Structures are given as C-alpha cells and as structure tokens.
Amino acid sequence: MSKVRVLVGTRKGAFILESDGKREKWKVSGPHFAGWEMYHIKGSPADPNRLYASQTSGWFGQIIQRSDDGGKTWHQPGTPPGEAPAPGPPKAASNKFVYDASPESGKPLTTHQWYDGTQHPWEFKRVWHLEPSLTEPNTVYAGVEDAAIFRSTDGGENWKELPGLRGHGTGPKWQPGAGGMCLHTIILDPTNPQRIYIAISAAGAFRTDDCGRTWKPINRGLRSQYIPDPNAETGHCVHHIAMNPSRPGVLFMQKHWDVMRSDDAGDNWKEISGNLPTDFGFVIDVHAHEPETIYVVPIKSDSEHFVPDGKLRVFRSRTGGNEWEALTKGLPQSDCYVNVLRDAMAIDSLDKCGVYFGTSGGQVYASADAGDSWNPIVRDLPGVLSVEVQTLP
Amino acid sequence: MIRVILPQHLRTLAHVGSEVQVEVGGPVTLRSVLDAIEARYPMLRGTIRDHVTQQRRPFLRFFACEEDLSHESPDTPLPDAVASGKEPFLIIGAIAGG
Secondary structure, eight states: OOEEEEEEEETTEEEEEEEETTOOSOEEEEEESTTSEEEEEEEETTEEEEEEEEEEETTTEEEEEEESSTTSSOBBTTBOTTOOOOSSSOSOOTTOOOOOOOGGGOOOOOEEEOTTSSEEEOOOOEEEEEEEOSSOTTOEEEEEETTEEEEESSTTSSOEEOTTTGGGSOGGGOOOBTTBSEEEEEEEOTTOTTOEEEEEETBEEEEESSTTSSOEEOOTTOOOTTSSSTTOSSOBOEEEEEEOTTOTTOEEEEESBOEEEESSTTSSOEEOOTTOSOOEEEEEEEOSSOTTOEEEEEESOSSSOSOGGGOOOEEEESSSSSOOEEEOTTSOOSSOOOOOOTBOEEEOOSSSOOEEEEOTTSOEEEESSTTSSOEEEESOOSOEEEEEEEEEO | OEEEEOOHHHHHHHTOOSEEEEOOOSSOBHHHHHHHHHHHOGGGTTTSBOTTTOOBOTTEEEEETTEEOTTSOTTSBOOHHHHTTSSOEEEEEOOOOO
16 A cells, blocks of 8 residues: 655654555654754655755754655765764765856856845855755755755765856846745756756746756746836746646746746746635645646735634635635634745645645644545644655555 | 864764864864864764855854853964863854744
8 A cells, every 4th residue: 555754844853754545644753853944855756765854053054964764864965874984074065055156157146136235145044945856866956045056966965056047147136035035946847857947035937948057037927016127037026836747837836926827837927816815825736636726825915924814724726726715624714823834735646635734833734635624644843844745655 | 182062963963972072183273173073073064164164153152261262263272271181162052042
C-alpha cells in the first residue's frame, strides 16, 4: 500500500508526519533542528529518500541539511557527522551562497531598490525554497533572499548562482516585500528540462528557456495598484505559483491581491478571483489528477494577515478559477485567526488526492478526499512555514 | 591549547559539548582562534563569521576574562589567560527577540 510523508518546516524546527495510504493515522517525528527556523524541506522526485532542508537563524545564518534515508538521519552536505575533521580547508561549503561577480557571467547587478527608494547592494540572508531536480538526486535549486537562484550539482555541497536572473537588467527596480526580497517559488517543467519558472516578492515571475542562462519577466496581465505603474514589467508582489505536471504551460498564481492564471507559460495572465471573499492570500495549489481544480486560502488583507470572519476556509475551484466553493468540513468556523504562508500547502498523488496545509498557529490539516473534509494531523506545532508531501510506494 | 565555549546551537551542529579545545600555531588572536575552530569543525563555517567578509555575525559576541572583545581588531592578541588555557574564549549568542 502506498504511504505519504509530509515534511513540515516551522519557526522552531522541522517535523515529519507519516501515514499509510488511508491517511487516517499519523506518526509524528521531530522536532528536527529544534530551535531553528526551517524555511523549507523537500524530497527528490528521483530518490524519495533524499531530502533537502533549509535551516536558518538570525544568529547563526544559513545551514543546509540533507538526509539520504528519508529523514531518519541528517547531515550538512560535505561534513557528515562522525567523520574526523581533516586539517586544512573544509571539503565543501554547503552554506556558502555567494553572489556571482565573475567577469565571464556578464553583468550581474549589484543593487536593488530599498524600502526608501534608494539603491541597496544584494546581501544574502537565507534560503527560502529548495527545489530538487526531477531526474537527478544530486541536483537541487535554491531560491534565496536577497532574490537570486543558486544550483548545486553535488548534493548540496557547493552552490553556484545562475547570474542571468539578476543580470536580466530589471534588478534595480526589484524591491523587498514585507518578508524581504525573496525568491520563493521554483517550478521545473517536467516536459522541458530547459524551462524553469521562478517568482520573487516583489519583482514578479520570470521564466528561463535555456536552463537558467537567460530569463524573461512573465508578468503581462498582472495589475498592482500599489506600485507606480500598475502594469509594469516587474515590481509585482507575486506570492506563489502552482502548476499541474500534466499541463506544464498552465500556471496558477496567488498574487498579493488577485488570483491569476496563464495558459501560455506565463506570457499572459488573466484574473480568476471570481467569487472569492477576498483575493489576498499566499498559497495556491493544483489537484494532482484534475488540472482545472485549484485551491487557495483567502486571507483578509495585506494589513490583517488572517482568515476573514474568523473562519478557516479552503476555497476550491473545479473550473480553473472564477467559480469557487468554500471547503469547511473539519476546519474551525469561528474565532480562528491564523495565516497560511506561501509554501505551506501541498498535494499528494494518491487517488483521491490528499491536500495538506499548515497554519501560523501550528496546525497541519489534511484532507484525504481532495478537500471535501479535513482533519488536523497535529494541532500545536510552532508556526508553520512550509509543507511538502511525498507519495511513496 | 585554547578553550572555547560555544553557544548551544553551534554545539549541536558540531556534535560537541559546551567546551571545545583547539590548537593555535603562532599568535593567539580572534582571527587565529576562529580559523582554528573552523578548521577543526568545518560545519561551523559561516555560522560565526560571514564566509566572504569574515565579519562577525551581528547577533554573536566574543568575550574572555569578563571583557567584551567583539569590536577588537581580528589581529589583536587575546588575553594571556586565554592563550595559556587558564580562561576560556566565549562565543555568545545575543539575547534578543523577547
């Protein structure tokens, strides 16, 4: 029977939740890396036992952790525990994210817009998102703050920036959102290994069609009232993008305000907010088997980051947007004031597919019937930053 | 032998107890002690000083012999009591965040 493994990053550690295919009884392990902010944990599609985790701290900076046994044990790539340290420089620098400034890379930009409108140098702060390759367990991408994309091809031991993104030319117009200037979304096209989508708050969405060498903004159709030119090429606060692997040219976006879709790989976007009670939010995801079924969790507003009316509701559209139904069975419908952050929803590939999300209040909810009903797997974790799920044989 | 006391999270990363000991060849300075720690425990590289600038991470401070050495030049000799191993060199995480 199939199993699922849910990988939860919280403000104070990581947790791994495991169940069989019924998804009724759960085994909870953790906290792993207790006390650290775990921004993201994700497994390799090519090797489910290979997990990557971003461990960060305002005191001690960035750490990358790797597991080769499905989360039972972890190590910093290049410095496995128990290995006698050798004299001389370390073999690897798995937490060394240095922006490219080499002459051969062209013209990586060195400044972006700061909160007061002045230009500010790029400064590495943390890894927001880790996206393992679809085919090669040792290859993994990292989306970082200040916004840039890095790649490791040696299992996370060493990282190199793909500088064409910052070198695109619009960098001086990028600016940090409230959470920092983060590259938070990385989507790999399963049918075209040259194509990658990324999203940055607050710059917008970008696409490469040559494996990261060059990038183009894909923000036509986005409209953001809070920037000087609401229809600008860049500067939009994209919160998250989702794709169903069976239709890689169709993208769904939760923007700061507005839920959007693109049917041409991001070249053009149209709004699909429809009858949502509010179209502000962070997460968006797509059903595993029905590519026109999508999920969002509306949040009241950008100044009140909690669900509206004290009700925790996932909204589902079975029509690719515009027509939304509230999913409430098993979710609190009074006195609930939590948020659901951008990487905190995931969907397994069982039939019916499971939907999972984590809240700022530390609950992780699961639905084993594509959202019709919900149950909390855990109720009292630290605030949840990210949720990923692996469907295992 | 230089005695170094690490903050709890760095002990966990390095799989050590509260106090570690490192050998320093030549003058005992902030730089040479931190170099020795990073050579002995490479998993700590980047957690005490920035990889590139070698600047102290802002929420960490260095103490020894009841003195705050955080703003000393990296090449300033540490107190004799640290160099002799009588007193430890302390790396402290700032108490911040409520």
